[in-house]
Amino acid sequence: MHQILKSLVDSTPFLLGTMKDDVMIGIVDRERFLCYIPSTAIDLGVKAGDPIPPHDVNFQNALKGIPGAGRTPVEAYGVPFYGKTIPVKVGNEVVGAFGIGYNIQDQVLLEESMEKLNSIIDRLTDRVHTIAAHAEEHAATSETMQKNSSLTMERSNQTDKVLSFIKGIAEQTNLLGLNAAIEAARAGQHGATFSVVAKEIRKLSGDSANATVEVGGYLENVKASMREMVYGLEGITQSYHEQSQSVEEMTKMIELLHEISNNMNMYIKRMSQ
Template sequence: MQILEHVLQVAPILTKILSSEDIMVAVTDTTQYVYFSPSHSLNPPITLGMEFFDHDLFGTIRQTKERVEQISPPEYGPPFKAVGFPLFDQNGEFIGGFGFGISLHREYTLIETIGALDKAASTIQDHTHSLIAHTQQLSATIEEVTTFSQTAHQHSHNMDEVLTFIQKISQQTNLLGLNAAIEAARAGEYGRTFSVVAKEIRTLSSNSSDAAKQIGLSLDNMQQLVNDITGSLSEIAASSSNLIHHSESFSELVDDLHQLSRKLNDFANQMVK
């Protein structure tokens, strides 16, 4: 019995054995298919008696007379991994080929999943970099506002010194008015006009003192408000600093994810070659 006939008898047995593995089986003579069995997921447009192509698995086997492993050409539909062997007769003459088609569905699904993962990682990384940039800008703004608050606090302190000075002048003016009133009383009839001036001086002193107290209360409230704002800004600055730190750490993790995706993609591409 010829070698090709033996292979044609064995081919259906191999088909049953490999049925659960989603693998096609095909046998050719020197020009055309003489046996073909599709798999669960692979059913290329192959019919018995159909000639194979010069650039497909069996065409390459015919040219090289060696074992061949390649990805199927587009004429056979969705790509699959093809592995084949040449057949020779008793005289060493090439008489055909024996090959298998292996589904790459899982491999290509893996590549698509890795691509989606890499795209998602890129999007996350872009948003993370944007978040870091905005947080750094916020931190810089907080530093400016904190500087302004500290300046306002210093100005309020300076105003306290001015108010203290006004209070002293008011006290001295009040004392001067009191002394003037006493001297006016001593002068009797001649001191009436001077008495009116002394009264106005004491009134001015009293008004100045009251105004200084009101300004002092307002400054105290403003200082308290500035202190509260400064405290809140310090808390926000600390939170921004922590956010920047965590965002940078997260960005490093995304970079690691990028590298892992590239390695997985390279591995998956090697699987389909």
């Protein structure tokens, strides 16, 4: 063991006592651990003489003469932690490295929680977009149906004029048949044939009047149903508009969650630096 490395190993307990944070310390030569002192929170289970794991990029960099700093991959020791290492040189030769490890278990748990939160936010966003798209489609369909129903109502109201016209013709025809019957009676036997025609005219007039009343009743029922449909569609359309407003509010809340999540992720990155 090089003398400078031996001096570091001997002074490690004193160095550890001067540090405020709960850290672990490791000292290595070119191939193996010379000393390892665990922290209160983390014990890697490393012993003096154990080889340096190839996945410990911080120590590997330090042995190349490059100070290392960053999260040590879990593959190295099975435990995530943040490490800082510096090369130990004698002249220009790197004879070993000195490293400090920090507990980041809370940070890892926070990152896992943030990943779950982001996943929930993404699913919520997809659901809200789907609901919003369906609400817009239904609102458009309801508005179209409402317009068509209103147009049908207007057209059914126009049939009242037609029925009134037919009713007027029936009354005029009935009056004409009555006059014809009177004239046939005056003509006596010579007006017998004309009397039959007059009866048929009055019968036709009565049938027309009855049909007009019956059709009018049907149309009133249709108009009443159409009015109920229009009112119902107005309520549905209003409901879809309210649903769209709720979706907008949910979208704003999700955007706020996204913002909080991004801020938390930035905070986590700063913690790991």
